[in-house]
Amino acid sequence: MLQRRVVTATTLEGAQRITPSLIGAESSDTTTINVPTGAQAGDFALLFGYRPDLRSGWTQTYNQTGAEPYFEAHHTFLPDPVPSSYTFTNMRLGILMVFRSVDSSTPLDVDPLPTLTTTNTSPSITTNNSRSMVVLGFAAEDASSNIGGFSGSNVPGAPTGYSLAKTQGELTTSPSFRYTWFAAAYRPIINAAAETPTAWQDTDTGSAYSAANMAAGTIALRGAAI
Numbered sequence: 383m384l385q386r387r388v389v390t391a392t393t394l395e396g397a398q399r400i401t402p403s404l405i406g407a408e409s410s411d412t413t414t415i416n417v418p419t420g421a422q423a424g425d426f427a428l429l430f431g432y433r434p435d436l437r438s439g440w441t442q443t444y445n446q447t448g449a450e451p452y453f454e455a456h457h458t459f460l461p462d463p464v465p466s467s468y469t470f471t472n473m474r475l476g477i478l479m480v481f482r483s484v485d486s487s488t489p490l491d492v493d494p495l496p497t498l499t500t501t502n503t504s505p506s507i508t509t510n511n512s513r514s515m516v517v518l519g520f521a522a523e524d525a526s527s528n529i530g531g532f533s534g535s536n537v538p539g540a541p542t543g544y545s546l547a548k549t550q551g552e553l554t555t556s557p558s559f560r561y562t563w564f565a566a567a568y569r570p571i572i573n574a575a576a577e578t579p580t581a582w583q584d585t586d587t588g589s590a591y592s593a594a595n596m597a598a599g600t601i602a603l604r605g606a607a608i
């Protein structure tokens with residue numbers, strides 16, 4: 383018996399795009415960060431970093447430089463040949479992710495992006511197209527004169543339903559004794575809809591992350607057209 387299939391606008395839109403996929407992620411606590419293994423020319427590179435200078439050919443996505451922890455996001459499409467690494471002047475911490483099947487003409491599915499928050503929760507976002515990839519960034523810094531209850535063991539954990547791409551921490555002793563964490567997580571979104579992330583978790587305490595200074599962003603990547 384033949385079955386009738388009802389084709390909706392969402393079905394058609396989803397069928398016309400490929401969901402982006404994460405190829406890999408690398409992190410660094412210096413100005414130089416490696417490009418993940420397996421990256422190819424045309425792949426989409428997304429950097430979350432602590433105050434990196436903007437390189438030629440890159441676009442600044444987020445910029446919080448008025449208060450610690452100076453969270454920024456930059457993106458580009460990888461050239462041919464693909465470099466083995468990138469150097470970002472003044473960057474202290476960084477996470478570089480490479481995604482495949484991102485739309486080459488309009489890589490950001492939502493633009494302008496939701497305002498960067500200064501809490502433990504990345505902002506909500508409503509995707510415009512089906513088969514997108516939502517990427518969350520998070521930074522936290524203990525601003526006290528001593529570590530107290532916030533230390534290298536307080537590794538950020540991904541919000542519920544998200545996969546952790548990478549974390550990178552750093553201990554500084556000058557001008558004060560403090561610890562900083564950067565983290566990135568991702569989740570494919572099949573149908574266009576509102577997406578409201580839960581709080582970033584503290585893997586040491588098993589509860590919502592807390593620190594003196596935090597920044598959290600949300601980016602939606604548009605799937606490549608078929």
